[in-house]
Amino acid sequence: MKLVQSILTKNDCYKSGRKITVKGLMLHSVGCPQSNASVFVKNWNRSDLEACVHGFIDGNTGTVYQTLPWNHRGWHAGGAANNTHIGVEMCEPACIKYTSGANFTCSDLTTAKAVAKRTYEAAVELFASLCKQYGLDPMKDGVIISHREGCARGLASNHGDPEHLWNQLGTGYTMNGFRKAVQADMKGGGVTTTPNAEKPTTGGTGATVKPYLVRVTIPDLYIRKGPGTNYGKNGFIKPGVYTIVEERTGAGASKWGKLKSGAGWISLDYAKKA
Known part of the structure; x- marks a missing residue:
């Protein structure tokens, strides 16, 4: 996993200087057809934007761009999770087109799945690293959640990411599988992109x-x-x-x-x- 620090020093969220005790991690996807993380880094580094996350994962390379100090209070959840959770956005394929709400069409499924795979793998590695850094158990209830799960818990605004992306692309990824993959990576098992984080077989x-x-x-x-x-x-x-x-x-x-x-x-x- 390659991590590049690109702190959004001009964003009012960063300027506020508020800190949190990190109790969990929230996984997002950006909700628009843009796979290049540097576009978000550039566009979010301004004072008139009332949103800010801790990082973006590039869809083309899997590079993580850290945009806030990890213990900085972000503006990513639209709810109480801002006070407890680090928020990370995965970029989405450029070949999708949103039609209504969280629904979209896709002009190149192979490319789209490759982008989803790349960001999933990088997110697993990043979350495993952050769990180690902050002493978090990825399998403990409420520690690793998606924006959609945060909404269901009353901790975040009404969004369906990233499950809406995974489901409509037919990736088979789930948040339960993601949490198991993070746990496996923390144990040195390596990153997995299979839905249920299966262990290696003797060769298939x-x-x-x-x-x-x-x-x-x-x-x-x-x-x-x-x-x-x-x-x-x-x-x-x-x-x-x-x-x-x-x-x-x-x-x-x-x-x-x-x-x-x-x-x-x-x-x-x-x-x-x-």
Whole structure:
């Protein structure tokens, strides 16, 4: 996880200088088709905006931009959670278009899911780090909540994020799964993007196949040590054409391919046959 400090020193929330005793973390998504976090950092660094969060997660890179000191009282929840919770916004895919309320259409589901996956993984790592820093138990009731859950508890304004995004894109992500993923990451289990934070299997189901070529087009696809997101990372694979020699089905019915080079496994959900 890459973290960049971009404190919004011109925002009135920062200028107010109020501090909180951190008791929890609230997960948001921005509610508009913008995947570039730097746009929000730039537009929110002014004095006439009555909103401020502790960080934004970039949808293109997964980079976290910290915009308030973590123990600073933010203006993110629209309710009492401002007094207790750190608020972090995940950027949303640029290829969605809101039609009414929290409903949207999507012109490129593959790209949209990749953005959601990237921000989910970064949020897991960030929340695991913050839980360690503030001695928080991610599985304790009310510690990690979404904006939607905050609303249901009477602690936040009437928003449906980020579940509205995950559900309509068909990602399978849930807040229960997210909390379990944070817990696993705190224990050194690595980031998972599966809905229920399953542990690694012995390799999933699959078989050796006749070697074939796939084309990778996204710049930040992880190479994994095994066929699943619970396995360790061997860095990124560069865009290009690669040979697959084995296929396996991982948790959540995800498809994985073993690279002929021996570097590891890649998700075939983000690669196309060449």
